[in-house]
Amino acid sequence: MMGKILAAAIVLTALIAGAAMYYLQVYYYYEKVRLVSEGGEVEMKITLGDGGMIDLPARGFHGIDAESSPIRFRACFETGLPQDVGLTPYADAVPLMAPGWFDCFDAKAIGEDLEAGGARAYLGQKDVVYGVDRVLAIYPDGRGYAWHQINRCGKIVFDGQPAPADCPSPPQGY
Numbered sequence: 184m185m186g187k188i189l190a191a192a193i194v195l196t197a198l199i200a201g202a203a204m205y206y207l208q209v210y211y212y213y214e215k216v217r218l219v220s221e222g223g224e225v226e227m228k229i230t231l232g233d234g235g236m237i238d239l240p241a242r243g244f245h246g247i248d249a250e251s252s253p254i255r256f257r258a259c260f261e262t263g264l265p266q267d268v269g270l271t272p273y274a275d276a277v278p279l280m281a282p283g284w285f286d287c288f289d290a291k292a293i294g295e296d297l298e299a300g301g302a303r304a305y306l307g308q309k310d311v312v313y314g315v316d317r318v319l320a321i322y323p324d325g326r327g328y329a330w331h332q333i334n335r336c337g338k339i340v341f342d343g344q345p346a347p348a349d350c351p352s353p354p355q356g357y
Contacts, residue, residue, distance in 0.1 A: 218241060255331070314338070
């Protein structure tokens with residue numbers, strides 16, 4: 184009898200811990216964010232081919248972010264920005280999965296469209312946080328998506344290697 188009670192307690196504890204971990208990963212740390220132009224905290228910029236930056240004209244912005252990781256940022260918006268205005272293309276753009284409840288961002292569909300040429304990826308802002316770039320996918324019809332992606336310098340430094348000569352020096356503690 185004591186064994187059954189102990190087994191039930193272990194199973195119950197595991198279920199509670201599993202449910203708590205799921206909730207924390209999928210819901211707890213994420214916060215909705217707004218554009219600075221709408222009184223929020225997110226500034227959407229896009230990098231031009233000459234290295235300059237301009238504000239990204241965005242409407243219908245829906246964004247999420249989390250302080251627990253620099254790569255949890257996701258956003259969906261509409262823009263009137265044409266694709267041929269001298270933007271900086273982003274090679275190897277790979278949209279990261281968003282939580283299921285953030286249903287405007289479908290990383291799989293965006294990735295397939297980028298590969299097929301139905302959308303183009305651009306550098307929004309380099310090193311939003313050291314080693315992490317903001318990447319934008321823009322469709323010809325004006326739909327836009329944004330996410331944070333670890334860049335080449337970040338991959339090297341985050342793996343514990345020294346920063347290559349062509350990368351900025353990492354901040355203290357990296």
